[in-house]
Structures are given as C-alpha cells and as structure tokens.
C-alpha cells in the first residue's frame with residue numbers, strides 16, 4: 563500500500579488499542595510501496611537520515627535511510643515503543659543487556675545479547691524487556707536500506723551508550739526532513755528507489 567494509506571490506517575487505531583500486538587500485526591500485514599516514499603527519501607554520506615512522515619499525539623512515523631556501512635549508536639528509547647519494518651533492503655539489529663549502571667556518573671556496563679536481521683518479511687518491535695539496541699546496514703549487504711519506524715509516544719531524545727567507555731548520556735534527536743522539507747545541515751541526496 564501507499565505510505566499515506568499506511569499512516570491513515572495507523573491513525574485510525576484507537577489509543578486504547580495501540581498495543582504491542584495490534585501495531586505489530588498492522589506493520590506485518592501492511593507492506594509499504596517504496597515508490598510512495600519518494601518525497602521522504604534523503605540519503606547522506608555523512609550519517610543516516612531521519613525523515614518524519616506523519617505525527618499525531620499518539621505516534622510518529624519516520625523513514626530512516628541508511629547508506630551501506632552506516633549504523634546507529636547503541637541506544638534505547640526511554641520507555642517508548644518502537645516498531646520497525648523494512649521499506650527497502652535489510653538491516654541488522656543487535657540487542658544489548660544492561661549489566662550495571664550508575665546514573666549519577668553516567669556509568670554503564672553492557673553485554674551483547676541477541677541479534678537478527680529485519681527484511682521485508684520480518685518486521686519487529688523493540689523488545690520492551692531489553693530495549694538497548696543498535697541498527698546497522700553493514701557494507702557487506704551491498705545496498706541502501708530504508709526502515710520505517712512507528713514510535714509511540716513521539717519523543718525527541720534517547721539515551722546513547724558507549725560500549726568501550728562504559729558511559730551513557732542523553733542526546734536530542736534531530737530530523738533531517740519533516741513532511742518532505744529539509745530541517746538539517748546534512749549534505750543530502752534525494753533518491754528515488
């Protein structure tokens with residue numbers, strides 16, 4: 563289906579029913595035609611890009627564009643839900659277990675737990691029990707990738723973790739584009755897939 567129809571369908575799920583299972587079922591059943599994402603597909607050699615497509619008080623819908631070799635920081639979503647599906651290509655997800663932390667000095671120890679691949683047939687939800695994760699599009703996959711993310715509630719910060727330095731901190735999330743309009747200084751290329 564087209565992205566606008568996908569967004570409309572999500573918007574029509576009542577707040578009380580916007581649950582783990584219901585939204586996961588929705589993203590599994592409804593594949594988005596990548597051609598309909600054309601207004602939102604910007605790639606950058608400097609960083610993956612975040613492209614806001616739709617926002618309601620309950621959720622936001624974002625397309626993230628990954629060049630081969632790009633990856634996110636190790637991060638969590640501060641208790642918010644995140645469902646992820648592929649619009650193009652595939653990505654790898656690594657989950658991490660929090661072994662120890664001391665918020666007073668931003669100290670943390672993590673250890674790797676599960677990892678898996680998301681492709682068009684396998685959408686996923688960030689595991690609420692183990693929400694620290696990293697998403698990557700390894701160069702070995704040999705392709706650009708576009709992930710579609712449903713975040714509920716909308717939020718603009720996350721915690722990022724430095725595995726080696728054993729440190730974590732809050733960062734503000736910046737959208738590269740919002741509703742198809744550029745919002746950042748990243749050097750970007752608009753791409754049709």
Ligand SMILES: [Fe+2]
Nearest residue numbers: 637639644695
């Ligand atoms: Fe994430």
